[in-house]
Amino acid sequence: MTDLTRFSGKVALITGGGTGIGAASARRISAEGGRVVVMGRRESPLRRVAEECGGHFVVGDTASLVDLDRAVSEAVALYGGLDVLVANAGIELFGSVETVSIEDWRRVFEVNLEGAMLACRAAVPAMRKRGGGAIVLVASVASLFGAPSYVPYLTTKAGLLGLNRSIAYDYGPEGIRCNALCPGWVKTEMAERALAGIAAQKGLEESAFSEAIVKVYPLKRMAMPDEIAAIVAFLCSADSSFMTGSVVTADGGGSVVDVGTLQFASNE
Incomplete structure (x- = not known):
């Protein structure tokens, strides 16, 4: 059940x-009483x-x-301060260490990793003035496992x-918490582009490839953005007040699957 006051008096910046x-995180935080600034x-x-x-x-x-x-600065001027940062901006480009262009490699680093660091750099002083804050870095299960020809994305995540x-470690004593969220496949524009790209590389139909991916998930489906936003809101709220430095996985159970045993599983 949504708490309509959980973010009352709080201001969030979402990249x-x-x-x-x-977008789903902005809607969730707003629905729970927060003021939001979205950037892109x-x-x-x-x-x-x-x-x-x-x-x-x-x-x-x-x-x-x-x-x-x-x-x-605009968040502070309009709403009086900043309490929450969701560093969500990211791009997805493909290639191995031999095939990825140096330009693509550098651009993925600029956006996915350096961009998140810079967002934190900009947000921390404003949070300090509020006596603390919460940061969520939207990573990926790709930060935990390997995948073919995905080197820039996996490395940055x-x-x-x-x-x-x-x-x-650095900002916990000041009441500024930071946690990382690692979603699996989520039905977003970026996921659709990634699926299309991988399917094309493999010479497969995109719909068939999508079905094959989620078939190994115990939940047998992708996440909806609202489901991930609910976890973002938890990590940004006082409900997770003793969590910092944590890595939270939300992947439909995909990370518990031993792919070596799939050949013995019955077809469903």
Whole structure:
């Protein structure tokens, strides 16, 4: 059951807030009484989410500290401070160490890892003025396991787990918590692009490939963005007040599957 007051008096900045997990998180925090600022590169979806939430949007690049500082400044000017950061912005490009272009490698690092670090760098001083805060780094189960020709994405998402531990250690004494969330497959625009790309590489139909992926999940399906947003809201709220430096997995049970035993499982 949604607590309509859990974020009363709280202000949240959400990067990558125009679609998918970011947009769903903005709606969830707003529904629970928070004020939200969503940031991203595309104005149209950001405007739509901000209007739905009665919040504010900032067009900017999470790889730019100037843009992030501006987003934090606008949150403080409009709503009086900043209590929550959801570092959700990310991109997904493919390749092995031999095939990925250096330009793609660097861009994924700029957005997924350096962008998250810069978002925290911009947010922490404002949180300090409020006496504490909560940060959620949206990583991925890709930070925990391997996948073919996925080297830039896997490497950056694994890096977020190190960033998570460092922030938790450095800023815990100031009441600033940081936790990482590792979703599995979620029905978002980015997931659809990734599935299409992988399916094309394998010469498979996208729908058949999607079905094959979730077939090994005990829950037999992908997550909806709202389901992941509920976990984001928990990690941002006082309900998780003794959690910091944690890594939370939400993957439909995929990480408990021993793929070596799948050949013995009956077809369903």
